[in-house]
Structure formats: C-alpha cells, structure tokens
Amino acid sequence: MTYGSQSMTPALKRVLMRRPGDSLISAKAEDWHYGPGFDGAKAVAQFGVFADHVAASGAEIIWLEDNGDGLADAMFTHDPSLMTDKGAVILRMGKPGRMKEPDLHEAAYQVAGIPILGKISAPGSVEGGDCIWVDSKTLAVGRGVRTNQAGIEQLSKILAPLGVSVLGYDLPLGNGAEACLHLMSVMSPLDEKLALVFAPMLPVGFWQLLKDRGYTLVEAPRDEFDASNGLNLNVLALTPGNVLMVEGFPKTRALMEQAGCKVTSFAADALCIPCEGGPTCLTRPVWRA
Numbered sequence: 001m002t003y004g005s006q007s008m009t010p011a012l013k014r015v016l017m018r019r020p021g022d023s024l025i026s027a028k029a030e031d032w033h034y035g036p037g038f039d040g041a042k043a044v045a046q047f048g049v050f051a052d053h054v055a056a057s058g059a060e061i062i063w064l065e066d067n068g069d070g071l072a073d074a075m076f077t078h079d080p081s082l083m084t085d086k087g088a089v090i091l092r093m094g095k096p097g098r099m100k101e102p103d104l105h106e107a108a109y110q111v112a113g114i115p116i117l118g119k120i121s122a123p124g125s126v127e128g129g130d131c132i133w134v135d136s137k138t139l140a141v142g143r144g145v146r147t148n149q150a151g152i153e154q155l156s157k158i159l160a161p162l163g164v165s166v167l168g169y170d171l172p173l174g175n176g177a178e179a180c181l182h183l184m185s186v187m188s189p190l191d192e193k194l195a196l197v198f199a200p201m202l203p204v205g206f207w208q209l210l211k212d213r214g215y216t217l218v219e220a221p222r223d224e225f226d227a228s229n230g231l232n233l234n235v236l237a238l239t240p241g242n243v244l245m246v247e248g249f250p251k252t253r254a255l256m257e258q259a260g261c262k263v264t265s266f267a268a269d270a271l272c273i274p275c276e277g278g279p280t281c282l283t284r285p286v287w288r289a
Ligand SMILES: NC(=O)NCCC[C@H](N)C(=O)O
Pocket: 073, 076, 078, 079, 095, 098, 128, 129, 130, 179, 180, 182, 184, 185, 275, 276, 277, 278, 280, 281
C-alpha cells in the first residue's frame, strides 16, 4: 500500500479515520471535557457527512471501527500517529483517556503493510496535533500539555535519519490543562506556503519561522475563534487550496476565499465544537501526493 506524507497540503490520497459509534454515543461529557452542545448521536450523523466530503475528494479511507471500546476521542485520528515518507511513528498521548489509541494505529499500519519507523515511549509524549510539517525537512512541534520535551527529543532522533529537523515551540496554556490546545489549534496549512492562523496565540519563534520560510498568513478573527472554541481555525486541505471547514464562520471563510481557496463547510455543532477537534483532527493522512 502506498504511503508517505511530509507536507500537509498535497492531495489527500489515503487517510486513516475512525467512524464514531457506541463509544461516542455513550460518552459522558464530563469524562472527556466535552462542552455544551455535545450530542453523541448527532455527532455520529455529522461525522457521516464529513466522511462523505473526504471520500468525494477522491481520498481512500482506511477505516478503524468503534466497537464500543469506550475510546470516545479515538475518532480524532490525527493525534496517535504521524506519517513520514518512510513509515509511521507511533506516538504517546498526553491526555490520559487517550493512552490506548496508539495501539489501534499500530495494528492498522501492520495490517496495511506500512512500516513502523519508531515509537514514542514514557516519559515522552507527543500528539499528532502538535506536529506541523513546515516543509518536507522541517517539522515544527508544539510543546505544551500534550507534548513534552522528552517526546520531542525522541521524535527528533527517530526522524534524524530522514534528514528532518524537529523544532520545538512552547504553546500557551490556553484554557487550562484539561482543554485541548495543540499547535494545530492555532495554525492550519491551506496551500503551499499559505496558512490560516490565530496570530495572538502563535508561539513567536514559530511565527518567525513561517515568515522566514516565505509563508503568507491568513489571520482568523478573534470573535469567530472565541465563538467556535477555536474550531474556525481547524481547516483540512483536501488538495492544495481546496479546504474543508466547520460551518458557521463566514468571516474566516471569506478571508480564505480572498486568499484564493475553494472552501467547503459542513455542520459540526455537535461533533467538532463540543469535542474540541475539527476536520484536521478527524483525519490521519497516510498518503499525500
Ligand atoms: N488534533 C487535534 O486538535 N485533535 C483534537 C482532539 C480533541 C480531543 N477531544 C482531545 O482532547 O484530545
């Protein structure tokens, strides 16, 4: 099976996703830090529409099924593993309720015949949402509640033979240790060297790196960032400049359109906003080309 992805906007050809089911429907919001508006059954229906958009783009979906293992957050497949051109890295979660998820990814890659390049082990933790390919040889990693320095050092060693530099940047605490704040919470790549950002929460060094590397930054407005629990910013590139976002944030949408993007939106008031994860988080790209 073809795999490989060291950049975040070439066409999404193959992607690992988990269809939510009983585990999400029976999840207690307080156990998972899900906010107001969480409705498991509605979230499952909204996921179906989201998955139809991904499939319609031509991407092949490798499915993980929710067989009632209780892992409600496992639908956010972006986080438990990372893909490179030489194979997958199995990560280690910073959120205690998500610790079992990397095993699901490892098993799926074994079935698919995709090599495992390495694994993050205790005391290290790295979540995929904290990892951004700035270019194919530069991985920016947010250091925060979910990803720690030990994890960044392990990842750096695993990726060094590929000629990849791993650069760590401190994240703000945001809404506290229980809330989800990844590096991808403040930046989404849209096209080659074009990204949507929430500038006030960008690590300064990361912002400087993006500028130095010639990125154009589309700045999302604060009111929609606040109203969406940050999910206006979580935008998935299906092909370069052809992006999928959560509906209801017209200013953010218009800014991306002005920057030349084709934008599609889907309803996610029960799925993404209360569960703190958007279209990028619901997908683990396995092959982009
Ligand atoms: N990459 C992401 O930003 N993933 C979102 C994960 C949301 C999930 N409820 C979590 O707290 O881990």
